[in-house]
Amino acid sequence: MDNLIERPFIELRGLQKRFGNMTALHGLDLQIREGEFFTLLGPSGCGKTTSLRLIGGLEKPDGGEIFVAGQCMASAARRIFVNPEKRNMGMVFQSYALWPHMTVFENVAYPLRLRWVKKATVRQKVEEALALVGLTGLGDRAAPALSGGQQQRVALARALVFSPRMLLLDEPLSNLDALLRDEMRKELKALQERLGLTVVMVTHDQVEALSLSDRVAIMSQGRLEQLGTPEAVYHCPVTTFARDFLGKMFAVTGVVQENRTGRIVLRLAHVEGENIVVERSDMAGDASAAPPGTTVMVAIRPEQIVVADHSIEARENVVRATVERSHFLGDRQEYVVSVGAERHTLLLPATQASYKPGERIGLHLPSDKITLWNTGRQTVIAAMDEAIAIPGFIPPTAAVGGVRRLA
């Protein structure tokens, strides 16, 4: 693992945390690069916030170790624990946690004053930080008198003002309304790129996670489910949890006919259509584990499906379907289609050709976007994309272009 990211900026090794009888983290291993926007994504109670608080030093681990820039921050075995105030990390809390007895200026100046920075420098740095988040001139306001979006910016300025070595964000956008959230999301990304910051963010919102992050770690029940680039985790989930958490899946049942390296041919069961061929140059070895005759689940994200007229020439990877209902959604058209005995929902841009209820159509599943799943046991048997990994495993391809060596 260590040879993949040669000198990770943040490294979690076998991190464990228990709260009473509840285990929040079962031995988490993670490596985060310097300058990376890294997101911990998962439903509430999955251990993502606990992981962030462990990195920040707001919780003590019950097992495992945390390293930042090669320095041990916490180790349960060696009884090392660096207090949060000594870790030099900025953090934005979900509730913003602005101190109501201080003005905006005083809130932002607080970290500097604790560091005995000279008065003139404090003023200059606070003004710079406020300008950075677009709050110039609001320094004299009382913190609770600001709007939600402004409070969020103050919290960000306070976390950045002392040039911390990384920024921790705990659900930073969840308290904002939809429009403001979109705006802040874009600004946050621009800011991170401009400053070259290492950011670790926690969120349960997949749009935030996918749009902001360089890499995403999907967590569930205190364990890492999948780690990779947003594209990789979305299109090529490796666990059923990652598959179902990130969005809808279109799935049909198939029987393996032929299985050679890099090419699997399946016959559709229960539904009408042509054979399905999965062809991927980077097919992982697991694919060979499904011998001919095995029944598997053929899955693909609905938006990867190409819809065509029924008259589409009989070639590979076409599933026949009937349009049941059609709903106009403004920018999109929603179709409920029946494939065999099952119903699926497809969304198409409104500009595409429209189909009427009762019409027969063909659904083309691109062979490099398909994932195959065991119908009984819930493990992946085929189709691995470049940066996908089983928990704790980072494929070599991810490291090649990505390593940023420390100076």
Next chain:
Amino acid sequence: MTDARIDAAGPLPWPRLPALRWGFLLMIGLIGSMGFLVLYPLVVILINSFNEASIVHEPVYGFGAWREAFGAPGVWRALKNTVDVAVVRQLITFPLGVLIAWVLARTNIPFSRGFEFLFWISFMYPTVATVFGWMLLLDPDTGLVNSVFQSWFGTSPFNIYSFWGIIWVHVISGIDTKVMLLTPVFRRMDAAMEEASRMSGGGTFSTMMRVTLPVMTPALIVVLMLSLVRLFESFEVEYLIGAPWGFYVLSTKIVDLVRSEPPMINQAAALGSIVLMFLVVMIPLQRWLIGRRTFVTVTSQMKLKIIEIGVWRWVVAGGLMLLISMSVVVPVLSVAGGAFMTRFGFFHLPQTWTLEYWENALTNPGLISSLENTLIIAGSAALIGTVVFSLTAYVLVRTKLPGRGILDAICWLPSAVPGVLLGLGLLWMFLGTPIFRPLYGSISLLIIGSILGGVTLSTQILKANFIQLGPQLEEASRMSGAGFWRTYWRVVVPLMAQSLILTAILKFLFAARNASTVIFLSTSETRPLSVLALDQIAAGYHEEASITVFLIILLTTGLAIAARICGLNIGVRDQ
């Protein structure tokens, strides 16, 4: 009977004007009756402090009463004593209360919920029982603790009849209120504020000084103000262990003047007016402070961070245990000892335990009639008070009638007026007004006094519950065609049943233990247990008093515990 909003809810055949007029009449009725009963007695006190004639004669106005009252040597000392006791006891209980509340809410001490329950019991425990329990232990001649010291070391070091004796009982019996008010405040504080300071580079100490305490300050000031406004409230402790050695505070001085021969009611009124002037300044200040937004913020994602205090947690838990036993266990045991022992503290007598006093007491018509009086007074206060205050709270929360601000302020006032003063005012009102005079001596006076005693607490609890209930359940009933009263009885009352029962029990408890409001209003026929206990203790009948106090404990603490076992969580919120 209703407001425009409810009118608009359905095509009711009523024109708008009569509907408004009904509501108006209700409002006038409530403000009139409550205002009359709360404000008029206070006005009467002020007016009659300038009256030189006796209570049943035509008034003669002048400054005679003021001159006499403040010419008397004890009065200035009583004022000074009041302030001394209040300051010293706040200096001790306030920091201690803050510390205990913080420990209970934010640290990992063992049994913190158990301790909270014990403080709650202590809160429900009548003051007279604490005072009397400690009198039995620390009396310089007969006190049990002193006897033990006498036999071991040959000296009896403690004397409850002293300034520090008074302070001791105040601290022991007053810390529970602070803990109950402050613990939820500490629990509500968003721990992320402290964590943000740690992340910014602040250590434990600088976080405490620069973030935690400043954020808590407004809430702490509110709690401090609540106790400051009640500066003159303190009565039982000084009456029982101050008066015997000539230590008076303002409330006991007023009682002393009224009960002297001949009664000096006008002079008492002059003294009471001092309190009124103090309240004229303090109440607006208090309401302003409480009305300001407090810093302590509740967020939905808030998590409570429990601070590990290591081995200290056992030390702190031990200290709390000791404090709790001082305020509840020890006084209960000593009162029980007084009631069941042949002679209190004499464990070596041939017959240590006896039921003789109980047999005497239960055949004593005086005690039985006092018990009946208490049941009648507390029971009526609970019933009438709950009905009137639920309507008041409903009107305050749900309607848009004009005058709600005035009604709300009237409901606030009694919490600040010392019971002795309210009692004095009612006495004047009933004796001084010819049409009311026949009522004097009847138990209805004591019922009125007891109802007024708990106005603030009752309306606040009920208001909070109405706010929580939300208006839509009632609006649905109105849309279904039910009128105001039918909606009130069929929807509001059933939904509020638990809060109403809770309010009734609270009113019963406070009425049963209250002596200060009714002490002037009771006669030998209408004397309740609370006043009987004071009289018996003051006269030195300790065995009889033990039984009386024991009955009061059963009727208050016992009832509260029984209600809690039945699932009713009786408590106080920061009003």
